Amino acid sequence: MIAFSLDKVACAYDQRSVLSDISFEVNAGEIVALIGPNGVGKTTLLRTMARLMHPVTGKIYLMGQDLWQPSQREIARKLAYASQSGDESWDATVEQTVALGRAPHRGWFLPLNEQDQEVVNKSLEQVGITELRKRNATRLSGGEKKRVNLARVLAQEASVLLLDEPTAHLDLKYQTEILNLVHRLAHQEGMTVIVSLHDLNQAAMVADRVVLLHKGGINAIGTAAEVMTQERLSAVYGVPILVMKHSSLAVPVILPNVQLVDSAVNGAGNDA
Amino acid sequence: MSRQRFIFWIVILSLLLISTLVISLGIGAVFIPPERVVDIITNPSQADLDPAEISIVRDLRLPRAFLAALVGAGLAIAGAAFQALFRNPLADPYVIGASSGASLGATIAITFGLTWNFAGFGPIQLAAFVGALSTVFLVYTIAGGNVKAGVISLLLAGTAISTVLSSVTSLFMLMNRESTHEIFSWLMGSFNGRSWPQLTVSLPYLVIGMAILWFASRPLDALSLGEDTAQTIGLSIGKTRGVVVAAASLITAAAVASSGVIGFVGLVAPHIARILFGASHHRLIPASAVLGGLLTLLADDLARTLMAPFELPVGLITSLIGGIFFLYLIRTRQRSPRGGL
Numbered sequence: 001m002i003a004f005s006l007d008k009v010a011c012a013y014d015q016r017s018v019l020s021d022i023s024f025e026v027n028a029g030e031i032v033a034l035i036g037p038n039g040v041g042k043t044t045l046l047r048t049m050a051r052l053m054h055p056v057t058g059k060i061y062l063m064g065q066d067l068w069q070p071s072q073r074e075i076a077r078k079l080a081y082a083s084q085s086g087d088e089s090w091d092a093t094v095e096q097t098v099a100l101g102r103a104p105h106r107g108w109f110l111p112l113n114e115q116d117q118e119v120v121n122k123s124l125e126q127v128g129i130t131e132l133r134k135r136n137a138t139r140l141s142g143g144e145k146k147r148v149n150l151a152r153v154l155a156q157e158a159s160v161l162l163l164d165e166p167t168a169h170l171d172l173k174y175q176t177e178i179l180n181l182v183h184r185l186a187h188q189e190g191m192t193v194i195v196s197l198h199d200l201n202q203a204a205m206v207a208d209r210v211v212l213l214h215k216g217g218i219n220a221i222g223t224a225a226e227v228m229t230q231e232r233l234s235a236v237y238g239v240p241i242l243v244m245k246h247s248s249l250a251v252p253v254i255l256p257n258v259q260l261v262d263s264a265v266n267g268a269g270n271d272a
Numbered sequence: 273m274s275r276q277r278f279i280f281w282i283v284i285l286s287l288l289l290i291s292t293l294v295i296s297l298g299i300g301a302v303f304i305p306p307e308r309v310v311d312i313i314t315n316p317s318q319a320d321l322d323p324a325e326i327s328i329v330r331d332l333r334l335p336r337a338f339l340a341a342l343v344g345a346g347l348a349i350a351g352a353a354f355q356a357l358f359r360n361p362l363a364d365p366y367v368i369g370a371s372s373g374a375s376l377g378a379t380i381a382i383t384f385g386l387t388w389n390f391a392g393f394g395p396i397q398l399a400a401f402v403g404a405l406s407t408v409f410l411v412y413t414i415a416g417g418n419v420k421a422g423v424i425s426l427l428l429a430g431t432a433i434s435t436v437l438s439s440v441t442s443l444f445m446l447m448n449r450e451s452t453h454e455i456f457s458w459l460m461g462s463f464n465g466r467s468w469p470q471l472t473v474s475l476p477y478l479v480i481g482m483a484i485l486w487f488a489s490r491p492l493d494a495l496s497l498g499e500d501t502a503q504t505i506g507l508s509i510g511k512t513r514g515v516v517v518a519a520a521s522l523i524t525a526a527a528v529a530s531s532g533v534i535g536f537v538g539l540v541a542p543h544i545a546r547i548l549f550g551a552s553h554h555r556l557i558p559a560s561a562v563l564g565g566l567l568t569l570l571a572d573d574l575a576r577t578l579m580a581p582f583e584l585p586v587g588l589i590t591s592l593i594g595g596i597f598f599l600y601l602i603r604t605r606q607r608s609p610r611g612g613l
Contacts, residue, residue, distance in 0.1 A: 052500055076506030083500060090359075090496035091551035100494055104506035108490045156505065 002064065003028040003160050003192040004049065009058035011044050018044045019216055022058070026194055028159070031186045033203035034196040036213035037237055042196035043084055045213070046162050049194065050081035062160065076104035080158035082149050084165045084196075094140070094148050095133040098123055101155030123154040126181060128174075142169045150178070154185075161185070163195040167202060179206045200254040204228060212236065228252045278555055281548070285562045292566060293341065296573050297333045301581065304329065335468045340572040340586070341565035342471070343463075343527040344537050346478040348564025349557055350520040350527075351538025352545070353485045356492040356553065357516050358423055361546075365524040365538040368430030368517070369407040372437040374528035377403020378458050379444045382451050392473035396458065397529040404525035407433060412517055423499060423513065461532035461587025463572050470530045477526035482561065484519035489553035492516070496551065534587045536594030537564050537571075543601065567594075 002025050010020040018041040026032045034042045047053050049060060051067055060067040062079060080101075090097065101123065102116045112120070124130045127147040132140065137148055150166060166182070167175040183206055185191040197203040203210050204224035212219045212227050214236045220227040230243040233254065240257035273281075297313075298304040304312075304325050311318055312329045350365035358367065366372070377399035380386070386395040393401060415429035445452050485492070491512045494502035503509050527534070541564035542556065549555045571589040578584060 047500075050504055052503060072503060072508050073506035076504060079504075081504040090493070091546060092493070092496075093550070096493070096550075096552050097497070100490075100497065100505055103490065103494060108494075108507075109487070152505075 001028040002026070003030070003062070004194065005061040005064075006049070007059045007061075009045075009048065009060060010056045011041065011048050011053065012056045013044070017056075017216060019213070021217055024211060024218065024221055026192055028063075028192050029186055029190045030208045031182060031193045031195065031206060033207035033210045034194065034213060035198070035200060035203050035210050036219070038198070040213045041216070042198075042213060043164055046081070046164050046194065046196055050079065050162050051075055052081070073104050073107075076156060076158070078158050079160045079162065080153040080156040081162040082153045082164060082166060084168065091136065091138050093133065094129060094135050094137050094151075095120065095124070097137045097148055098133075098151045098155050101152040104156060104158075119157060120155050123151040126154055127151045128177060143171065143174055146170060147174065147178075159190070160192045161194070163193065165196055165198060167197065167199065175202070182206060200228060200233070204251040204254065205249075224251055228254060273549060278549060282558060282562065285559070285566065289341065289562055289566045289569070292569050292573075293337050296337045296340075296569055297329050299573060299577055300328075300333065302328055331467060335471045336463050336466050336572070337569060339466050339471045339474070339530060340463050340569045342475065342478050343531050343534065344541070344568025344571075345561035345565040346482055346523040346527050347534065347538040347568070348541035348545075348560040349482050349485050350523045351564075352542035352553065352556055352560045353488075353492060353516050353520045354538075355542060356496045357513065358427055359496060359498060360427075361543065362539070363427075364535075365520065365527070366434075366533070366535075368411045368426060368521070369434045369437065370404040370521055370524040371528060371533045372434040372441070373407025374400040374404035374525065375459055375533060376407075376437045376441045376444075377401070378532075379441045379451075379455050382455050382458065383444050383448045392469060393529065397470070397473070400532075401525050401529035404528050405521060407437065408517065408521040408525075412514075426513075426517075457585055458532045459587075460585030461534035461590070462575070462583070462585045463531050464576070464583050466531060474526040474530040477522050481519045481523035481526070482557075484515065485523075486554075486557045488512070488516060488519070489557060492553040492557075493551075496553075532585070532587060534568065535591045536598070537568050537590050540594045540598060541567055543598075547601075 004026040006022050006024055009022040011018045011022075022045065034045060036042055044053070048055050049067075054068075062075070067075070099112055099116070099120050102112055102119065106112060106116055121130070124133055127150050129144065129147050129151060132144060132148070137145070140148065146166070146169060150163075153161065153163075163182070166178050170178065179202060182193050182195065186193050195207070207224060209222060210224050210227050211221045212232070219236055220232060228243055230241060233241045233243060242255040242257045244253045244255070246253050294306050294309050297309045298306050302325065308321070308325065309329060312321060312326050313334070316326050316330070347365050351363070354363040354365060354367050355361055357363070378396050381396045381399035386399060388395050388398055390398050411426065411429045411433050415425035445455055491502070491507055494505055494507045495512065499509050502512075542560040545556050545559035545563050549559045568586070568590065571593065572586045575584045575586040575589045
């Protein structure tokens with residue numbers, strides 16, 4: 001089943017064109033990573049898919065239905081979006097913030113019932129912030145705020161997730177946990193995940209397919225091994241990039257090909 | 273804070289408000305002890321009560337105190353709503369031009385000696401009410417309906433139009449020096465001489481506006497996360513923004529029309545409520561209302577007793593005390609381990 005389908009979509013801010021002729025499909029239960037250089041339009045594309053901005057031209061379908069057809073609330077039950085900044089905190093507790101994710105199901109005037117509370121508890125647990133539940137959401141670290149944001153998104157119980165740089169500002173432990181969670185949500189619970197990642201290794205590791213954006217359009221689309229070749233990545237990013245094979249997994253490993261120079265400082269590097 | 277604790281504190285604050293109300297009814301040029309005030313309110317037919325005192329309490333002080341508490345409550349709720357809408361703790365009920373529109377309306381009514389009456393409003397009240405609502409409508413038409421442009425355009429248009437209208441008001445004051453004092457005292461806000469007619473005229477607008485905003489508690493919670501996030505959890509931004517602006521402006525217009533521009537209550541009351549009860553609007557709105565009512569009532573008591581028989585404008589008291597209290601809050605909160613405001 002096709003979860004998301006984009007047909008010749010073009011996006012622009014005011015009159016400035018950001019992306020054009022974007023067409024691809026995302027299967028239900030699939031993880032698709034959007035990759036590409038800074039400023040290429042990954043966030044713009046995710047915001048357009050989240051119905052936060054209108055495409056200039058083209059059509060977007062969510063589970064076969066025009067994205068702009070249903071009510072905002074109907075969309076929110078199927079589609080959840082976590083922004084890049086994660087700065088959606090307000091002066092309330094973590095639990096109250098996450099509970100707002102239940103709004104598409106409960107409406108705006110009824111208090112949470114037991115089932116909602118269970119979903120909130122599960123979401124807090126899934127991103128590992130149960131112990132923060134009574135804390136003020138504004139007084140958390142950047143990484144904690146990002147996880148609160150993700151828990152709120154999970155509380156929406158949508159079948160399609162749009163995640164904008166969910167691992168940015170997190171340390172390796174939480175990067176790994178978030179990527180594990182994304183993988184589990186898609187491959188065990190059948191959720192569809194479209195995620196933008198600037199870290200190509202993370203994209204290679206977790207995504208079923210990657211969409212490489214470059215110069216206002218799609219440069220390549222396919223599995224990480226197909227898309228992430230040394231020649232293509234070096235050309236797209238404009239710097240020499242090393243692509244190697246992972247010793248045990250069938251994914252490419254990407255390294256910046258830094259031009260190392262001999263140190264001019266006396267003795268440095270010659271300690272041995 | 274648990275639900276029981278919240279209710280306990282709201283009851284305590286409400287009792288404090290009621291006691292302040294009873295004391296307010298007793299103080300002034302003629303002092304009436306609280307127990308006699310209670311007698312006059314609950315059982316005025318008692319033979320030993322002085323008819324003059326009954327009249328002072330029931331015709332003069334009671335409607336004035338009610339109006340002060342109600343206007344304070346309304347301004348506090350409107351402030352809380354605008355703070356959520358703009359995600360800015362410095363937003364107040366006048367942020368999108370209600371006070372400048374009301375001031376210009378009142379100034380025109382005073383300068384030209386208008387004598388129109390409509391729906392129970394006198395000429396100044398009517399002009400202020402219409403001025404406030406039409407300014408907000410203008411600001412909203414220019415900027416507010418454009419969801420894509422974001423809420424910030426509303427703030428900018430409000431500031432720009434307020435500046436223009438304030439200049440026009442100043443021009444009227446300069447050109448017409450004999451009315452300057454009257455205009456100026458109106459601009460400073462006062463409950464002096466307000467009685468049942470002003471209360472009954474403003475009451476429906478204040479109560480309806482406050483009820484709508486309390487009803488919109490959860491959408492206001494969602495807006496506190498930012499409009500993008502609110503939208504992705506299913507909130508219709510355009511509709512919600514329209515309803516919040518309309519309800520908060522109705523309150524502000526009714527408050528300004530009945531008692532002039534009273535500053536700082538709409539800023540300080542929600543701020544204290546947030547510190548005490550958190551930012552969830554289901555609690556913040558009633559708590560702000562009780563605190564706003566209490567603060568405005570106390571300010572009015574000070575306004576009419578500090579320099580008696582001369583009465584100070586209540587807006588002067590709220591701004592003076594509110595401003596100093598705000599500075600105190602900033603200082604103490606900076607030093608607290610939780611930091612920030």
